Amino acid sequence: MTDPALYLITPPKIADLPAFAEEVVRVFGTSAGTAADVACLQLRLKDVGDDEVLRAAETLLPLCAQAGVGLLINDRADLAKKAGADGVHIGQSDGSVAEARRLLGEDRDIGVTCHDSIHLAMEAGEAGADYVAFGAFFPTTTKAVEHHADPEILSRWSEMATVPCVAIGGITAETARSLIEAGADYVAVSGAIWNHPDGAEAGARAFQAALGA
Numbered sequence: 288m289t290d291p292a293l294y295l296i297t298p299p300k301i302a303d304l305p306a307f308a309e310e311v312v313r314v315f316g317t318s319a320g321t322a323a324d325v326a327c328l329q330l331r332l333k334d335v336g337d338d339e340v341l342r343a344a345e346t347l348l349p350l351c352a353q354a355g356v357g358l359l360i361n362d363r364a365d366l367a368k369k370a371g372a373d374g375v376h377i378g379q380s381d382g383s384v385a386e387a388r389r390l391l392g393e394d395r396d397i398g399v400t401c402h403d404s405i406h407l408a409m410e411a412g413e414a415g416a417d418y419v420a421f422g423a424f425f426p427t428t429t430k431a432v433e434h435h436a437d438p439e440i441l442s443r444w445s446e447m448a449t450v451p452c453v454a455i456g457g458i459t460a461e462t463a464r465s466l467i468e469a470g471a472d473y474v475a476v477s478g479a480i481w482n483h484p485d486g487a488e489a490g491a492r493a494f495q496a497a498l499g500a
């Protein structure tokens with residue numbers, strides 16, 4: 288993952304892959320023609336077959352590569368490996384960091400969901416995670432969440448650890464900066480980009496303005 292603070296997450300379903308790919312290009316293009324303000328894109332498709340994930344990854348990978356944005360696959364290190372993606376994001380039920388590392392090698396990124404737990408984050412960091420993710424910080428309609436995090440966990444983590452942390456859950460352009468100021472290295476966002484009333488590009492621009500990138 289690179290320096291910019293915006294971590295994009297795809298919608299859980301992509302009905303029209305070519306149209307979505309065009310939207311991704313527009314989102315990447317919101318920073319004076321470069322992708323410099325997006326750290327990575329996580330392909331998070333739910334309730335679809337492996338073929339559909341691999342097809343989407345095959346379409347998105349060259350767009351990401353051209354823009355200098357890493358493509359991470361959600362849930363499945365094996366599919367990240369097959370797709371030649373830049374890494375994987377795993378939740379607490381998606382397998383271990385050790386297994387993902389064995390499959391992907393040292394040069395790929397592995398992120399781990401840690402909910403609202405410093406303990407889980409310490410375990411992930413010790414296991415070799417490249418980042419830990421805390422959330423959910425705000426109500427979200429993208430998924431049913433069981434854990435709610437307070438921004439204070441970001442401050443605690445950033446003071447005690449060097450492993451970067453990602454904030455997730457209902458984040459909008461209006462709330463993103465407060466989480467970065469609390470200690471988040473990245474804000475992971477789905478709905479506020481793809482469901483923006485004026486389109487995804489407008490959503491990305493709003494984050495760009497808010498994050499001062």
Ligand SMILES: Cc1ncc(COP(=O)(O)OP(=O)(O)O)c(N)n1
Pocket residue numbers: 329331361362376377378379380381398399400420421422430453455475
């Ligand atoms: C950056 C980031 N953080 C947290 C999650 C959630 O992962 P998980 O708990 O495995 O839930 P699902 O996304 O798989 O429904 C994430 N995907 N990305």
Ligand SMILES: Cc1nc(C(=O)O)sc1CCOP(=O)(O)O
Pocket residue numbers: 296400402421422423424426427428429430432434455456457458475476477478479
């Ligand atoms: C995928 C996901 N994981 C969360 C967690 O708390 O672990 S919240 C979440 C949804 C993120 O989408 P949006 O930006 O639309 O809220």
Ligand SMILES: [Mg+2]
Pocket residue numbers: 361362376377378381
């Ligand atoms: Mg998961």
